[in-house]
Amino acid sequence: MMRSQRVLRLTAQVSLLVALASSATFVLVRPYLTDExxxxxxxxxxxxxxxxxxxxxxxQWQLESLEVYTQLVNAExxxxxxxxxxxxxxxxxxxxxxxxDGLKMGADGFSCPAKLRDDRGNVWESQNAFxxxxxxxxxxxxxxxVRNKAGAVAHVFVVPxxxxxxxxxxxxxxxGDYRRVLLTR
Amino acid sequence: xxxxxxxxxxxxxxxxxxxxxxxxxxxEQVYDDSNRVVVKGTIGEELDxxxxxxxxxxxxxxxxxxxxxxxEKAVTTNGIYVALEYSTVRGTQDPPNPSAELITDxxxxxxxxxxxxxxxIDLAEPGFAIDGAVVFEVxxxxxxxxxxxxxSTPFFTVLTQDVSVDLxxxxxxxxxxxxxxxxxxxxxxxxxxxVAS
Amino acid sequence: xxSLDDVIDAMIADRVIHRHRRKWLIALALVVVLAxxxxxxxxxxxxxxxxxxxxxxxxxIEAGRFEVGISKAIxxxxxxTEYSEAKSRLAVEVQLKNIDEEDRTSTRFDSDLLRWVIxxxxxxxxxxxxxxxxxxxxxxxxxxxxxCVVEFxxxxxxxxxxxxxxxxxxxxxxxxxxxGASEKPYWHNxxxxxxxxxxxxxxxxxxx
Numbered sequence: 147m148m149r150s151q152r153v154l155r156l157t158a159q160v161s162l163l164v165a166l167a168s169s170a171t172f173v174l175v176r177p178y179l180t181d182e183x184x185x186x187x188x189x190x191x192x193x194x195x196x197x198x199x200x201x202x203x204x205x206q207w208q209l210e211s212l213e214v215y216t217q218l219v220n221a222e223x224x225x226x227x228x229x230x231x232x233x234x235x236x237x238x239x240x241x242x243x244x245x246x247d248g249l250k251m252g253a254d255g256f257s258c259p260a261k262l263r264d265d266r267g268n269v270w271e272s273q274n275a276f277x278x279x280x281x282x283x284x285x286x287x288x289x290x291x292v293r294n295k296a297g298a299v300a301h302v303f304v305v306p307x308x309x310x311x312x313x314x315x316x317x318x319x320x321x322g323d324y325r326r327v328l329l330t331r
Numbered sequence: 332x333x334x335x336x337x338x339x340x341x342x343x344x345x346x347x348x349x350x351x352x353x354x355x356x357x358x359e360q361v362y363d364d365s366n367r368v369v370v371k372g373t374i375g376e377e378l379d380x381x382x383x384x385x386x387x388x389x390x391x392x393x394x395x396x397x398x399x400x401x402x403e404k405a406v407t408t409n410g411i412y413v414a415l416e417y418s419t420v421r422g423t424q425d426p427p428n429p430s431a432e433l434i435t436d437x438x439x440x441x442x443x444x445x446x447x448x449x450x451x452i453d454l455a456e457p458g459f460a461i462d463g464a465v466v467f468e469v470x471x472x473x474x475x476x477x478x479x480x481x482x483s484t485p486f487f488t489v490l491t492q493d494v495s496v497d498l499x500x501x502x503x504x505x506x507x508x509x510x511x512x513x514x515x516x517x518x519x520x521x522x523x524x525x526v527a528s
Numbered sequence: 529x530x531s532l533d534d535v536i537d538a539m540i541a542d543r544v545i546h547r548h549r550r551k552w553l554i555a556l557a558l559v560v561v562l563a564x565x566x567x568x569x570x571x572x573x574x575x576x577x578x579x580x581x582x583x584x585x586x587x588x589i590e591a592g593r594f595e596v597g598i599s600k601a602i603x604x605x606x607x608x609t610e611y612s613e614a615k616s617r618l619a620v621e622v623q624l625k626n627i628d629e630e631d632r633t634s635t636r637f638d639s640d641l642l643r644w645v646i647x648x649x650x651x652x653x654x655x656x657x658x659x660x661x662x663x664x665x666x667x668x669x670x671x672x673x674x675x676c677v678v679e680f681x682x683x684x685x686x687x688x689x690x691x692x693x694x695x696x697x698x699x700x701x702x703x704x705x706x707x708g709a710s711e712k713p714y715w716h717n718x719x720x721x722x723x724x725x726x727x728x729x730x731x732x733x734x735x736x
Binding site: 407437441445469 | 634635662666670
Binding site: 229231232233234266267268269270271304305306307308 | 457458459
């Protein structure tokens with residue numbers, strides 16, 4: 147009789163201890179695991195999509211190609227001035243972008259920023275290339291967008307030549323849904 | 332049973348006092364940034380600044396500076412200008428809001444001049460380096476222990492890394508020498524971007 | 529038979545008022561005498577207007593972490609040209625020195641620390657402070673005073689022979705830690721330090 151009582155008490159104590167310890171751990175770790183904002187700001191990719199199409203925000207993206215150039219020329223075959231130090235190359239990320247229903251499109255189009263990412267975690271922002279024969283952003287008056295119709299946009303990047311073999315694709319950030327999508331070729 | 336109560340209270344009080352005493356013993360901790368790691372170095376050393384490499388190549392003292400604009404007169408000072416020629420090589424991370432300042436042994440803080448070139452330490456995109464100069468207006472009587480401090484100020488409280496470069500002015504004698512060797516005019520070089528080797 | 533309430537009221541009246549009748553009467557008399565005295569000696573009003581000293585230029589004032597010297601003021605008139613209207617600006621010549629012994633840091637002189645005091649109107653803030661042709665010049669702690677110019681906007685035909693410039697001083701205090709703010713002191717909380725009467729001349733400049 148005495149022993150079974152003791153065993154019972156022991157079981158109760160151990161289970162209480164386990165319950166307390168696990169709830170303490172949960173409460174301690176929860177802010178780091180579920181704070182989406184904090185996790186998002188650490189910069190990691192949340193999903194990888196090959197080529198697409200993929201809807202991010204209210205815009206549909208599709209990556210056609212990543213092409214390497216030594217320089218870009220405009221319609222008159224003149225070189226477009228870009229900040230290109232010696233040893234760097236121009237990367238053109240050719241995409242098809244479709245503005246979907248619900249996207250706010252003003253007179254100056256909308257914004258569709260994309261960054262270039264490599265396998266070492268380096269991220270490059272796009273450059274302005276005025277006068278290029280294709281649209282380089284979604285707010286160019288010369289290349290207006292129509293809702294639910296795809297438009298070709300070439301995002302321009304300048305990277306060191308040594309980075310070309312490491313490039314993985316373009317990165318599209320969506321703060322609203324805490325998504326960071328990598329579109330690979 | 333009644334005996335336990337005052338003792339319990341006293342024990343509780345004792346712990347509270349202990350807590351208060353430890354706080355008193357280390358008042359600095361309340362203000363000191365325990366989330367900053369400082370990487371220390373000297374001129375010529377490549378120092379890590381949150382993934383970016385910062386190197387101070389040389390230090391020059393000057394009595395006046397020129398920015399290279401057309402028709403300009405040299406900008407003079409009642410003190411002395413200290414120009415630091417540096418290189419930065421950008422890595423994967425993006426150090427948020429980098430700022431540069433000079434500190435002395437007397438805890439005097441100098442800020443860079445408010446010009447486009449020479450007003451800050453510039454960083455480029457990943458894989459690219461910048462060679463440039465940052466210029467400070469300094470009190471020549473207070474340069475002992477001159478140190479460059481580069482800090483990043485993120486919006487959130489995270490572990491931050493600062494760089495501290497000892498510029499080699501250990502005593503007044505060296506300060507005197509540097510003052511005597513100061514060039515009359517320093518032309519601030521524009522920042523040059525290149526691919527990092 | 530009286531109600532309990534009445535009994536209690538009577539008890540309170542007795543204990544508080546009746547037993548200390550004389551003391552109450554003396555207190556009342558004192559208040560009345562005080563009121564009469566104050567009324568006949570002019571009373572007191574809230575102090576209006578200037579609460580700081582008024583000085584004459586040239587003068588040097590210690591204002592927080594800066595030493596401000598004010599010497600003279602010039603109204604620069606620019607005559608009308610083919611391309612622009614006639615305009616004027618008020619330029620006050622000042623000598624600014626960084627005397628921040630607390631932080632010992634190089635810092636800019638905030639142009640809001642100097643105001644143009646006009647009777648009857650709110651003080652006017654300065655447009656900018658220029659030293660060595662640089663707006664927002666960074667003053668170094670330990671170096672001697674720099675000659676600077678504080679500019680105010682005026683109408684093209686404005687004319688006067690004296691302006692009053694108010695100097696504000698910051699204080700080195702900490703925020704109250706009660707609501708969780710850091711208790712580290714810093715320069716803020718600017719308050720009026722002095723007003724300087726500056727003789728003003730009028731000169732003409734050609735638009736460059």
